[in-house]
Amino acid sequence: MVRLVLPHRVPLSPLEPRACTALAVCHKEAETTWERPTSAPGTPKSPISQMNSLPTVNGFHSSGSLSHHLETSHMALRKTSSDPQSPGVGSPTRRQNKESTITINCVTFPHPDTMPEQQLLKRDDWSYCDYFWADKKEPQSNSTIAGFDIILVKQLKGKQMQKEMAEFIRERIKIEEDYAKNLAKLSQSPLAGLEEGTLGESWTQVKKSLADEAEVHLKFSSKLQSEVEKPLLSFRENFKKDMKKFDHHISDLRKQLSARYAAVEKARKALAERQKDLEFKTQQLENKSTYKTEEDIKKARRKSTQAGDDLTRCVDLYNQTQSKWFEEMVTTTLELERLEVERIEMIRQHLCQYTQLRHETDMFNQSTIEPVDKLLRKVDPNSDRELWVKEQKTGHIRPVDMEL
Amino acid sequence: MVRLVLPHRVPLSPLEPRACTALAVCHKEAETTWERPTSAPGTPKSPISQMNSLPTVNGFHSSGSLSHHLETSHMALRKTSSDPQSPGVGSPTRRQNKESTITINCVTFPHPDTMPEQQLLKRDDWSYCDYFWADKKEPQSNSTIAGFDIILVKQLKGKQMQKEMAEFIRERIKIEEDYAKNLAKLSQSPLAGLEEGTLGESWTQVKKSLADEAEVHLKFSSKLQSEVEKPLLSFRENFKKDMKKFDHHISDLRKQLSARYAAVEKARKALAERQKDLEFKTQQLENKSTYKTEEDIKKARRKSTQAGDDLTRCVDLYNQTQSKWFEEMVTTTLELERLEVERIEMIRQHLCQYTQLRHETDMFNQSTIEPVDKLLRKVDPNSDRELWVKEQKTGHIRPVDMEL
Numbered sequence: 153m154v155r156l157v158l159p160h161r162v163p164l165s166p167l168e169p170r171a172c173t174a175l176a177v178c179h180k181e182a183e184t185t186w187e188r189p190t191s192a193p194g195t196p197k198s199p200i201s202q203m204n205s206l207p208t209v210n211g212f213h214s215s216g217s218l219s220h221h222l223e224t225s226h227m228a229l230r231k232t233s234s235d236p237q238s239p240g241v242g243s244p245t246r247r248q249n250k251e252s253t254i255t256i257n258c259v260t261f262p263h264p265d266t267m268p269e270q271q272l273l274k275r276d277d278w279s280y281c282d283y284f285w286a287d288k289k290e291p292q293s294n295s296t297i298a299g300f301d302i303i304l305v306k307q308l309k310g311k312q313m314q315k316e317m318a319e320f321i322r323e324r325i326k327i328e329e330d331y332a333k334n335l336a337k338l339s340q341s342p343l344a345g346l347e348e349g350t351l352g353e354s355w356t357q358v359k360k361s362l363a364d365e366a367e368v369h370l371k372f373s374s375k376l377q378s379e380v381e382k383p384l385l386s387f388r389e390n391f392k393k394d395m396k397k398f399d400h401h402i403s404d405l406r407k408q409l410s411a412r413y414a415a416v417e418k419a420r421k422a423l424a425e426r427q428k429d430l431e432f433k434t435q436q437l438e439n440k441s442t443y444k445t446e447e448d449i450k451k452a453r454r455k456s457t458q459a460g461d462d463l464t465r466c467v468d469l470y471n472q473t474q475s476k477w478f479e480e481m482v483t484t485t486l487e488l489e490r491l492e493v494e495r496i497e498m499i500r501q502h503l504c505q506y507t508q509l510r511h512e513t514d515m516f517n518q519s520t521i522e523p524v525d526k527l528l529r530k531v532d533p534n535s536d537r538e539l540w541v542k543e544q545k546t547g548h549i550r551p552v553d554m555e556l
Numbered sequence: 557m558v559r560l561v562l563p564h565r566v567p568l569s570p571l572e573p574r575a576c577t578a579l580a581v582c583h584k585e586a587e588t589t590w591e592r593p594t595s596a597p598g599t600p601k602s603p604i605s606q607m608n609s610l611p612t613v614n615g616f617h618s619s620g621s622l623s624h625h626l627e628t629s630h631m632a633l634r635k636t637s638s639d640p641q642s643p644g645v646g647s648p649t650r651r652q653n654k655e656s657t658i659t660i661n662c663v664t665f666p667h668p669d670t671m672p673e674q675q676l677l678k679r680d681d682w683s684y685c686d687y688f689w690a691d692k693k694e695p696q697s698n699s700t701i702a703g704f705d706i707i708l709v710k711q712l713k714g715k716q717m718q719k720e721m722a723e724f725i726r727e728r729i730k731i732e733e734d735y736a737k738n739l740a741k742l743s744q745s746p747l748a749g750l751e752e753g754t755l756g757e758s759w760t761q762v763k764k765s766l767a768d769e770a771e772v773h774l775k776f777s778s779k780l781q782s783e784v785e786k787p788l789l790s791f792r793e794n795f796k797k798d799m800k801k802f803d804h805h806i807s808d809l810r811k812q813l814s815a816r817y818a819a820v821e822k823a824r825k826a827l828a829e830r831q832k833d834l835e836f837k838t839q840q841l842e843n844k845s846t847y848k849t850e851e852d853i854k855k856a857r858r859k860s861t862q863a864g865d866d867l868t869r870c871v872d873l874y875n876q877t878q879s880k881w882f883e884e885m886v887t888t889t890l891e892l893e894r895l896e897v898e899r900i901e902m903i904r905q906h907l908c909q910y911t912q913l914r915h916e917t918d919m920f921n922q923s924t925i926e927p928v929d930k931l932l933r934k935v936d937p938n939s940d941r942e943l944w945v946k947e948q949k950t951g952h953i954r955p956v957d958m959e960l
Contacts, residue, residue, distance in 0.1 A: 253956055260958040270954060278942040286951025299950040306944065309750065316748035317759065323745065324766070327738045334731045341727065344720035346713065351900050354907060355721065362728070416958065463960065471957045478955055493937040496755050500935040503758060507925045507932065514918045521911045528911065531904040533897040538682040540710065546703040547690025550674060551882055552657055553875045554664040554820065556867060 257287050257296060258406075258413040260474060273482065280485035300402045300481060303488050304395055310495050311391050317499065318384035321376055321506070328373035336366035349536030354527040364520035372513040379509065380502050387498055398484050405477040412470040419466040423459035430456045661691050661700060662810075662817040664878060677886065684889035704806045704885060707892050708799055714899050715795050721903065722788035725780055725910070732777035740770035753940030758931040768924035776917040783913065784906050791902055802888050809881040816874040823870040827863035834860045 252266035262268050272282045284299025339362035347355045388394075430452040437445050656670035666672050676686045688703030743766035751759045792798075834856040841849050 251959065253959060255958065259955050261953050262956045268956070270952075272952065273954075278938070278945045280941075280945070283945050283949035283952050285954055288950045302948055302950065306948070313748045313751045313759075317751075320742070320745060320747040320763075323742050323747075327735065327742060330738070331731065331735045334734070338724070338727050338731060341724060343724040343727075344717045347717045347721075351903060354904070355717075358907060358910070359724070467958055467960055474955055474957070489941065492941065496935065496937040496940060499755060500758070500932055503762060503928070504932050506762070507929050510925050511922065514921045517918045517921075518915065521914050524907070525911050528904055528908050531900065533900040534682070536900060537684075537893065537896065541682045541684070541687050544706055544710070545687035546692045546706065548674075548676065548687050549665050550677075550689055551663050551878055552666050552672070553878070554659065554871055555655065555657060556871055 255413070258410045259285075259287075259477075261285075280489045281482045284485060285481070298403070298406060300485065301399070303485055304399055307395055307488055307491065308392065310492060311388065314384055314387065314495065314499060317503075318381050321381040321384065325373045325376050325381065328369045328376070332366040332369040332373065335362045335369070339363040339366065349539050350527070350531045351533075351536060354524065354531055357524045357527045361520045361524050365517060368513055368516040368520065371516070372509055375509050376506070380506050383502055384499070387495075398488070402477070402480060402484060405473065405480055409470070409473045409477055412466070412473045416463070416466040416470050419459065419463040423456070423463050426452070426456040426459040659817070662814045663689075663691075665689075684893045685886045688889060689885070702807070702810060704889065705803070707889055708803055711799055711892055711895065712796065714896060715792065718788055718791065718899065718903060721907075722785050725785040725788065729777045729780050729785065732773045732780070736770040736773040736777065739766045739773070743767040743770065753943050754931070754935045755940060758928065758935055761928045761931045765924045765928050769921060772917055772920040772924065775920070776913055779913050780910065784910050787906055788903070791899075802892070806881070806884060806888060809877065809884060813874070813877045813881055816870070816877045820867070820870040820874050823863070823867040827860070827867050830856070830860040830863040 252263045252268075253260050254263045255261075262270070273279065274282055280303050284303055287296040287298050288302060289296050339359045341359070344355055346352075430449070433445065433449045433452050437449060656667045656672075657664050658667045659665070666674070677683065678686055684707050688707055691700040691702050692706060693700050743763050745763070748759055750756075834853070837849065837853045837856050841853060
């Protein structure tokens, strides 16, 4: 399986105590004042020209089609989320304040409004690895299906098609066998077996030619079996097992991502509470300053700093998991893409073998008539009569008049 | 039916009264003193070069093979004749004194010892009209079969062979119809119908090609019926009736010949008695001559003369009938010979039609694969992936890191 060389990722800078104070004081505008992480799994550093490399520069698709695309994802998300407050797969949350990212089904995408440039990993290739990042809402049910699962379904269907083609060839083989059996049987018929002479020889050959035709069709059917049906059936015998492995691998990563996302949301809430408490205690201090209050503020600031550190760790873990999922998505979908190309080539090759065998069958069939034509050209009523008269004649002496 | 121009036959000279006396006195050496008839139905005057003319000169086959041939006829005759005295078909008589003819089954042939030269009516032609003059002893039974009937049996067998060939073709038609039915049915199968893109198009054409093949074999079977089976069946529908007519015609002449032969034998006996009586009375005269005896001798001589006239008429009638039979034998066997040539040509022609149709079938079959090959050459995994990705893609925006 193709392994991807993933770019080195710049780690998030850990929060300093005073930074935490700042956070504590002005956490409302925190998102705008902080320095954002520059790199993301979707914006790798090394180019993809072959299957196992990634592009340097960010490409950019017309933001129109882009925002449209995100819009549909968003719609799907809106419909599926029964309770926008509770995070997790199937009921994702979206943070509405002016951020540059948007999280759908626990996967974080760049925000449509502040879209960074993105170049396709494999430009002009319509590669699986470029078009299945979002989940898709199922037509009737409220659930969504992962982009990766759509590719898996395609693979399993392909395997099924190949199996059905083998079945079809099997049916054709049966038809040829029956046809050959009937021709061989008829060629043994005694009908007109008593015809004599050159005509008799021609007729015998007509009958024999049916046995030859039968041979040709039997050969066709047995070659169909060994050169078309069997290869189609035996190609990738434990394919479904392999697909299951891919499926489990990727969906496990998605589950892990959901768990990490839930942890981030929890840490975010906790930090918010700590910050509220610190603010309240700081206001108390302005009214009447006592030693007791000073202590409370110190304590609240420590707890707030701790909550900040927790959130930072959770976000870092989440990003690591998402990055791992991204990596596996690219390598696995590229592998599935390779397998599909292989399948189509294999089937094409064996259908060509089928037409080749059909062609040969017609050619061989031609040759079964030639000896008949040859003998028919030799048919001669006079020599047939000579043959028959020689063995059947009763007497050539003609009668004469009787005498007195 | 070919009519033969038969040669003029020299009539037998009628017996004079005094000739009768001579006959009466020296009837023992009669055969040697009399002038023999020069012509016979078997020795015609005009040549046969075409079917309806006869040869001038008498041909002669090596008397070895000849006497051998007559010997076998004779053997047959010996075995069949239970009572040599009573004449008639199936129990012929043979006159053993040094005559130049021999009568077998009431047909008179030249005697092997005094064989006149005979040329074949149709030299080098192995024509029916030259080789079936004698009757043939049936293998097991004691009866004989007329040479003509052997030809008739051949004709009826030929008709039967032609009928059986039609049956054989009928069977072939059924086989083709079944084959076509099965191919057409399979081509309608939904198997692998969900295959997509260029591969899907090729597969659809593979299925369609089976319907095309079915068409080709259906066409083959229907042409077999109209251009081979039907013509063979409808050729000479009332052939057997025609053969019966020939059969009756010729066998009636043979029966007439037997009757005439019996009459000859009877007249011969009567004459012999009259001659004995005359001789007796003549001797009486030498002893004592009286008027009474003179009268008796006159009376006996008159009766003897009358018996001679009777015999002459009977022999003449016999020869006329044999000549008529000879005539009809030649014309009818030549007709049967023509019919057999016609039958063989007809069958040859329709078997050629069969091979022609088989040939065309193989050619048309070839053409059913061409469109499949054309589409298989166009199969392209990349364009198939593009097609599928375009309609199935979920999103090309890649995930990015989450921020704090």
